[in-house]
Amino acid sequence: MANTETVHLTEENFDQTLGRDTGVMMVDFWAEWCGPCRAIAPLLEDLARESAGKVTLAKVNVDENPGLAARYGIRSIPTILFVKGGKVADQVIGAVPRAKLQAKLDALA
Numbered sequence: 001m002a003n004t005e006t007v008h009l010t011e012e013n014f015d016q017t018l019g020r021d022t023g024v025m026m027v028d029f030w031a032e033w034c035g036p037c038r039a040i041a042p043l044l045e046d047l048a049r050e051s052a053g054k055v056t057l058a059k060v061n062v063d064e065n066p067g068l069a070a071r072y073g074i075r076s077i078p079t080i081l082f083v084k085g086g087k088v089a090d091q092v093i094g095a096v097p098r099a100k101l102q103a104k105l106d107a108l109a
Contacts, residue, residue: 007057007059010068011067011068019086021086023053023056023084025055025056025057025058026056026080026105027080027081028078029081031061032061036078036094036095045057047105062074072088078094080101090104
C-alpha cells in the first residue's frame, strides 16, 4: 500500500525515515509564516498523491528543526529536496511552477 500521507520529519526521525524510503521523497523545508510555502504546499501534495505511491512528501518545519535546515544549507524557504535512495539528488528553491517540480520527479523516476 502506497504511503499517501505527508510525513512530518524532525531531527529525531529524519535519517531513519530517509533511509527507509525506497522511492523518491520530496522534503519540503517550510515555516508557518512563509507565504510561498503555503502556496506550494497543495502542489506538492497533489504530485505525491498522483505518483501512485512512487513519491512521498515529507515536511520539515525549519522553526522547529533548525539543525536540519543548517545541515542541508537551507537559506531560503520553501526549499524542496528531492531524495532518492537516502541521498539528496536534486532541489528547488522557492515556489516554482508545477511543471518544474514534475520535471524533477520525472528525471528521478
